[in-house]
Amino acid sequence: VFDDKQARKDLKAYRRKGLDHLAGVIVEQLRPHVRGATVLEVGGGVGAIQIELLKAGAVASVNVEISDAYEDAAMDLASASGTSDSVQRVVGDFVAEADSLAAADVVVMNRVVCCYPDMAAMVGAAADKSTKALAMVFPRDRWFMRVVRAAIAGAMRFRRNPFRFYLHDPGHIVATASARGLEEVFSQRTAGWQAVVLERI
Numbered sequence: 001v002f003d004d005k006q007a008r009k010d011l012k013a014y015r016r017k018g019l020d021h022l023a024g025v026i027v028e029q030l031r032p033h034v035r036g037a038t039v040l041e042v043g044g045g046v047g048a049i050q051i052e053l054l055k056a057g058a059v060a061s062v063n064v065e066i067s068d069a070y071e072d073a074a075m076d077l078a079s080a081s082g083t084s085d086s087v088q089r090v091v092g093d094f095v096a097e098a099d100s101l102a103a104a105d106v107v108v109m110n111r112v113v114c115c116y117p118d119m120a121a122m123v124g125a126a127a128d129k130s131t132k133a134l135a136m137v138f139p140r141d142r143w144f145m146r147v148v149r150a151a152i153a154g155a156m157r158f159r160r161n162p163f164r165f166y167l168h169d170p171g172h173i174v175a176t177a178s179a180r181g182l183e184e185v186f187s188q189r190t191a192g193w194q195a196v197v198l199e200r201i
């Protein structure tokens, strides 16, 4: 699903229009935390959010991305923005790699937990890696998002592709992070998605 074609599409969209609405909201909410901070982005694709956070004053960023299809586009974007020296990319499953990754001041997970079956493992690991703030965007459990989930499942079954779109309970997502010592300080919803920022207490 997250292949070269998707990487080129994401790169083109970011170059033309910048971040999408909730990604932009997250960057604005994190702005007070990022001066001099380290960033860990999970499933960051072409790395647009971390580039914006580096421009906002973060000093280093690691992107753990399960698909290797984004690497060329991400390196192009990092060099064009003059941030390549501050960006480290790791290709792998974040949950499997988590023990080997250093903690970061700020952890970002934008539209990633909906790609992963074990919400508690993914959100728990992201929360554990965050020393100051964790920002996430995930789908809301609305009827039309269930239609989207069913349509994706049908298409994937037809293609014999194991990828599924998961609608994890938003309350459980926040509770999982809160149980690791974080407190919700911001939330914003669109029709289908929710952005939250949590800070370490």
Ligand SMILES: C[S@@+](CC[C@H](N)C(=O)[O-])C[C@H]1O[C@@H](n2cnc3c(N)ncnc32)[C@H](O)[C@@H]1O
Pocket (backbone or CB within 6 Å): 002, 010, 042, 043, 044, 045, 046, 064, 065, 066, 067, 092, 093, 094, 095, 109, 110, 111, 112, 115, 116
């Ligand atoms: C819907 S895309 C979102 C990409 C990017 N965060 C954005 O909002 O543009 C989900 C991304 O999460 C990545 N991903 C899914 N599961 C992952 C995992 N276990 N570890 C690391 N990356 C993962 C996918 O490869 C994909 O790039």
